[in-house]
Amino acid sequence: MISPKTSAELYGRGIVRDVASGGVPSGAAPTVHVRDLVKAYGDVRAVDGISFDVPPGTVFAFLGPNGAGKTTTVEVLEGIRPRGSGDVRVLGRDPWTDREALLRHVGVIPQDFSFFDKITPVEGLEFYASLFDLRVDARALLRTVELEEKADAAFEKLSGGQKQKMGLALALVNDPQVLFLDEPTTGLDPQARRAVWAVIRSLRQGGRTIFLTTHYLEEAQTLADQVAIIQHGKIIAQGTPQQLIAQHGRPERLRIEGPASVTEYLRGHWKGPVEYRDGATYVQTEGKEGVMQVLQIVTASGLPWTGVETVRDTLEDVFVRLVGHMQEGRVSDAAAPLLGEAAR
Amino acid sequence: MKPRRVLAYLKIFGRTYTRNRVGLFFALIFPIILILLFGAIFSNTGSVVVDLYVQNLDHSSNASQAFVAALNHTGVFSVTMVSPTAGNLSDWLVSNGDTAGLVIPSGFGSAYVGHHAVNVTVFTDPAQAATAGVVDGAVQGVVNGFNLYAAGAGPIVGVESLNVGSQTYSYVDYLIPGLIGFSILVSPMFAMVNLSSQYKKQKLFRQLSLTPLTRGEWLLASICWFILLVFLSTAIMLAIGRFAFGTDVSPTLLTLPFLLLGPVLFVSLGLLLGTVSKTPESAAIVGNLITFPMMFLSGTFFPVSLFPPYLQTVAHVLPLYYVVDGLNETMIFGNWHLALVDLAVVGALALVFFVAATRAFRWQEE
Numbered sequence: 001m002i003s004p005k006t007s008a009e010l011y012g013r014g015i016v017r018d019v020a021s022g023g024v025p026s027g028a029a030p031t032v033h034v035r036d037l038v039k040a041y042g043d044v045r046a047v048d049g050i051s052f053d054v055p056p057g058t059v060f061a062f063l064g065p066n067g068a069g070k071t072t073t074v075e076v077l078e079g080i081r082p083r084g085s086g087d088v089r090v091l092g093r094d095p096w097t098d099r100e101a102l103l104r105h106v107g108v109i110p111q112d113f114s115f116f117d118k119i120t121p122v123e124g125l126e127f128y129a130s131l132f133d134l135r136v137d138a139r140a141l142l143r144t145v146e147l148e149e150k151a152d153a154a155f156e157k158l159s160g161g162q163k164q165k166m167g168l169a170l171a172l173v174n175d176p177q178v179l180f181l182d183e184p185t186t187g188l189d190p191q192a193r194r195a196v197w198a199v200i201r202s203l204r205q206g207g208r209t210i211f212l213t214t215h216y217l218e219e220a221q222t223l224a225d226q227v228a229i230i231q232h233g234k235i236i237a238q239g240t241p242q243q244l245i246a247q248h249g250r251p252e253r254l255r256i257e258g259p260a261s262v263t264e265y266l267r268g269h270w271k272g273p274v275e276y277r278d279g280a281t282y283v284q285t286e287g288k289e290g291v292m293q294v295l296q297i298v299t300a301s302g303l304p305w306t307g308v309e310t311v312r313d314t315l316e317d318v319f320v321r322l323v324g325h326m327q328e329g330r331v332s333d334a335a336a337p338l339l340g341e342a343a344r
Numbered sequence: 345m346k347p348r349r350v351l352a353y354l355k356i357f358g359r360t361y362t363r364n365r366v367g368l369f370f371a372l373i374f375p376i377i378l379i380l381l382f383g384a385i386f387s388n389t390g391s392v393v394v395d396l397y398v399q400n401l402d403h404s405s406n407a408s409q410a411f412v413a414a415l416n417h418t419g420v421f422s423v424t425m426v427s428p429t430a431g432n433l434s435d436w437l438v439s440n441g442d443t444a445g446l447v448i449p450s451g452f453g454s455a456y457v458g459h460h461a462v463n464v465t466v467f468t469d470p471a472q473a474a475t476a477g478v479v480d481g482a483v484q485g486v487v488n489g490f491n492l493y494a495a496g497a498g499p500i501v502g503v504e505s506l507n508v509g510s511q512t513y514s515y516v517d518y519l520i521p522g523l524i525g526f527s528i529l530v531s532p533m534f535a536m537v538n539l540s541s542q543y544k545k546q547k548l549f550r551q552l553s554l555t556p557l558t559r560g561e562w563l564l565a566s567i568c569w570f571i572l573l574v575f576l577s578t579a580i581m582l583a584i585g586r587f588a589f590g591t592d593v594s595p596t597l598l599t600l601p602f603l604l605l606g607p608v609l610f611v612s613l614g615l616l617l618g619t620v621s622k623t624p625e626s627a628a629i630v631g632n633l634i635t636f637p638m639m640f641l642s643g644t645f646f647p648v649s650l651f652p653p654y655l656q657t658v659a660h661v662l663p664l665y666y667v668v669d670g671l672n673e674t675m676i677f678g679n680w681h682l683a684l685v686d687l688a689v690v691g692a693l694a695l696v697f698f699v700a701a702t703r704a705f706r707w708q709e710e
Contacts, residue, residue, distance in 0.1 A: 116356060
């Protein structure tokens with residue numbers, strides 16, 4: 001078993017280091033720049049001193065449980081909510097004082113996007129185009145977001161995924177350089193979610209900068225170049241998904257399906273940590289050689305094991321451990337299994 | 345303020361409104377139903393015809409036949425003769441479910457010629473006091489005529505019946521400006537109360553705040569839509585009045601500001617109510633509490649002068665009263681002085697509510 005001391009290092013100090021470094025990339029001027037942002041409602045500090053940068057042409061995912069401060073942050077960036085203190089720049093401008101100018105370069109899908117019930121996607125896009133004083137090929141835009149077949153259906157007749165796609169199409173009317181998507185796939189079925197992801201990926205390939213909030217870890221892992229995890233108004237970890245997994249995830253493990261006797265046998269024959277959970281034995285190995293050695297031991301045992309695979313932490317495992325840890329306020333071996341799958 | 349953006353939202357709002365049939369029903373169809381219904385019920389009050397059953401027990405005499413002819417001639421009665429052998433007329437009326445009858449006694453003719461007193465007997469149903477009054481009055485008129493003739497005299501004092509004012513107006517004439525007022529009140533109030541709380545709940549205001557559309561442009565477009573509706577409704581009311589009821593009510597130049605300022609007033613009031621209400625449900629309740637009394641007490645369906653005095657006092661504090669009265673003054677009476685007073689009140693109220701609504705209304709709660 002890993003000693004509690006190791007765990008404390010892993011969770012405790014690692015987090016502090018991350019916040020301090022801020023995950024600032026080098027290169028071109030950031031599309032979104034946030035320093036020490038604070039926004040309080042009464043006594044509650046919804047956002048409590050966060051800093052980050054989003055480089056042009058990248059996808060930045062803002063992860064956090066409900067009520068962590070995601071939407072407040074996005075609304076400050078969109079310029080529809082004033083900030084308390086700190087510095088915020090979008091495309092080099094202050095979103096609150098320079099809102100009107102920014103409107104033309106920014107696209108937004110608010111959380112729980114909704115539109116006029118009786119209006120069709122084509123009519124909605126033409127409405128937005130005339131508001132922005134632009135000409136737009138509504139049907140071509142709907143093709144981009146794969147909503148062509150519902151171009152003339154009233155908004156109220158669209159499915160959840162189709163509604164989100166219409167929101168995306170509306171956000172694209174002014175050909176924005178930066179898009180703010182506040183939980184764009186919340187409440188969608190997996191298929192619709194994947195369809196929205198495909199659109200977001202193609203938008204990124206078109207060179208747009210995308211700021212995304214989500215509480216779906218898979219979404220952040222598949223889409224984002226950079227991820228920040230926010231909890232109680234503070235960023236508790238930040239980096240690329242791979243960095244976060246490498247820094248906060250547990251080592252790669254071997255999962256051997258079979259009875260508990262396999263676990264007992266390995267405990268007697270293997271030096272590393274071994275754990276039994278839900279009909280499988282989890283073994284911490286050291287590199288490829290360790291894997292081979294463990295397999296040899298198990299084969300030699302003659303016990304009836306049925307399958308074997310290597311297990312790697314996902315961003316979700318990291319998130320659950322980090323957020324769970326922060327919520328408990330202490331390191332708890334009981335809450336987070338060391339080797340098994342994280343509780344979901 | 346960009347006209348292009350006002351027009352863009354006007355288009356969207358108009359589509360939303362017309363595709364949502366309930367709104368269109370109350371704005372255009374419902375007033376049509378009301379004018380046809382009220383018009384049909386009340387337009388005949390001046391020419392009541394009562395079925396009168398006459399039993400002539402003296403039918404061989406010229407005098408009794410002349411009396412029946414005179415009854416017919418009044419135009420008040422549709423006379424039906426009952427056989428003298430039918431027995432007691434009162435019993436006959438009861439068994440046939442009829443309420444008005446008259447018996448000419450036998451010997452009526454000889455008594456009349458011989459200048460002896462003789463009575464005709466009138467049966468009426470006290471439960472139908474209005475009809476009974478009409479019957480008594482008309483029969484009395486015929487009797488007087490016969491008495492004068494028998495005395496060898498002609499009428500000296502006559503009565504010529506005229507209505508107040510230089511022209512005569514039917515009930516439908518008053519109903520047309522009333523129902524235009526109804527449209528001015530009802531469609532913006534119901535729509536704006538509902539819409540402003542609904543948009544808030546659905547976060548549509550927030551959605552619009554992310555576009556270049558301003559609050560002022562949004563409000564102007566909403567007002568324009570209801571002005572269009574009011575014009576349409578006015579045209580329909582005037583056409584129905586003319587072609588279905590033969591009225592001659594027509595708008596004048598001074599009618600126009602009422603048709604413009606009325607929607608401003610009630611769009612603002614509706615928006616104000618929807619904005620200050622916490623939920624769509626409470627907004628609907630407050631909206632109804634204000635709209636319904638105003639709908640009935642402002643002279644829309646019946647002239648305020650018919651109300652008891654305390655209700656007249658109530659009517660004078662309702663904004664719609666001044667709209668309806670202004671429409672009446674400009675479209676029927678042609679009284680510019682009174683119309684200008686009404687216009688001043690409507691204009692001041694529109695300004696007050698417009699300012700209050702724009703102050704209270706935000707794209708988004710902070």
